[in-house]
Amino acid sequence: MQTTAPERAVGVGGAASLPGGGTSRPTRDRLSAIPFLTPGVALVGLLLLVPFVATVYQSLTRDNGFVSSFIGLENYGRLLRDPTFGQSLLNTLMWTIGTLILPVGIGLLVAVCTNSMPGGRWIRYAFVLPYALSGTATAVIWGFILRSDGALNQAIAFFGATPPASGWLLEWPTNTIVMILASTWQATGVTVILFMVGLQAVPPETVEAGSMDGASGLRLFWHIVLPQLRPVTIVVIGMSIANSLRVFDLIWLLTKGGPGAVSETLAVTMYRQTFIISDYGFGAAVAVVLSIIVVGASWVYLRQQLKRT
């Protein structure tokens, strides 16, 4: 893989040295590529970059939806002083770590354990089916389960135990943890599917060769199978990071970020400030910070991983 880049560089250099009438071929190629690129660039510009620039500008204003005035970086200063923002960052971090460990770990485990197990597909269905539900439906189901008068506490009481007095959704960090578990229930399906695709792409010869060399069980998995799952793992982890950073629907429907903003993540803070409190400038500042974190984390992660492959 490491030889690809120099080869490509030589190829480009070679093309540049070709004789051409007036304009060299790469320049012509580049110019002729413009019409093909324009629609895509225009769409990205229109749908992503223009709103982003507008949001950055809005974050520098005091805006209640009716009137707006430029106030510089004041909203960012308020962000730094706001204890809710710190709590929101902490919760976002908890979500990111939780999402990395649970759906990715459980997804890999389920895919590997059921790959060659007879009837394994039925176990996989149990994990994959919740993925077909929307975040909203998931929240409604888990709301029935987790509320103080919900199914979980009724089940605990049925078996003679005492449900926790504080409630699952009313105290931090319990509420954030149970919501991460609810999200895991819904999100594990896609990681199972992706890891299954990865496992099926592993050439059986490599596993056979490993077996013949005396490797088995965990050792075979660790040294032969897992390295070959690397490309799909990069995708799964990348998706999990991005999803965990922008989690919203589940939290909004289960706790609305409360009680008293203790279970808010950055996406919820952004929504509440913008659409509930109508402090559009402050909400935009949260949006900008969230965008920087999502893009930054994805960029650093993908750059690191793609460099290694």
Add this chain to the structure above:
Amino acid sequence: MNRTHGMTKRWSTAAIAVALAATLAGCSQGSASGGGDSGGSGGSTTVTLNGDRADFAEGYSLAGDALKDITGFGLEARDVPSTENYQQIIRSSLQTSSTTDLLKWWNGYRLQELARSGGLADMTAEWEQAEEKGWVNPDTRDSFSYDGKVYGMPMYKSYWVIFYNKNVFEEAGITPPTTWAEFEDNNAKLKAAGVTPLFATQQAGWTSFIWFEEILSKLDPEFYADLMNGEAKYTDPTAQQAMEIWSDMYAKGYFTAADVAWDNEPALLAEGAVAQVPMGTWRNGTFAGTGMTDEDYGAFILPPFDEGTDPSVIVESGVISVAEKAKNKDAALETMANWLNPDVQQPWVDQIKDTSANPDVTTKDPILQGVLDEVGSEEPTELVRYWEASPPALIEGGVQFLGSFMANPSKDNIMPTLKKLQALADTEWANWKAAE
């Protein structure tokens, strides 16, 4: 052949592009909440109304028919089911030509916020006309005004009462209380009978202010009004006492868990799992919708905490305003001049099962009649609901702190909660005044 095929393909692509552009343009037109210039039968002007209450659809239709008989203008109502989305749509469309002619809003500071943006039409003349005809209580004018001008007509007049399950009360051998001591005694008996005496939840966000408001206003109505207007502090002894009463009631196990779904409230009352529910009379229709009749449930105004304190009741009015940039502004203003006409109000309130802001309009609903009779005999001081009684940013932040208190209603949490509320009040009142 290839050339022809290529030409065909290009034309197809162009046709698709044009169709797409037309669709997008259509979407942008369709997504606008604007009012039509004309519509309805015979090409007469139809006034458009936007709101966030899908359950009012039939009521709008009946009121619209009555209004058309009087003004000749039709009424076409549309709804955005989510209150949050609805507010966002109004904020972004009010100052544009895509606004509806009429819009549902809230009275008090929420109306003032909209009025001072310049987005609402002055309805002072229409209000005064209604006042002259005796269609509206002149004392309520401030609640619909900003800077001396009226910007909205009351949509209904809801009283905040305690709805109770009559069957549960009968089984527990109790009657609606006339004093706070009786109220406490009732709660103890209900608790002993294995019924949760009172509904309370912070699950819907806004619902966390209800008990704070009820207890504080019954403890000292004047202090409540001062606090809401920024003339008293959340950390004052009266507010502390209200929180202590609330905390005591929690300690006695009188309330439902703080995360019970608000949507379950009517079912819990109907099945008798909860005996009493504090709510505006605007929810009466929902309670009736569970199949309960006046033999199953009733309503009473919560008595004052001390017998010497003046009785009070929290009052709330939805508002209908006219957009300054309404396409049919004149027709919309004329429609609003007749909104409180008894011929319009009677079918409207009969349908939505609430009380009218027009004192001449009666109700056939026995529950509401009971409330009106109690108001008539007790003559309680009418106080603006917490939701509309202070600047919106203070209220939205305040309900979060109160929700947090409901999750941990211990005595130790009273002062930290009140201090946070006061700090928020200091900031938001300063912001509100700075924007004047």
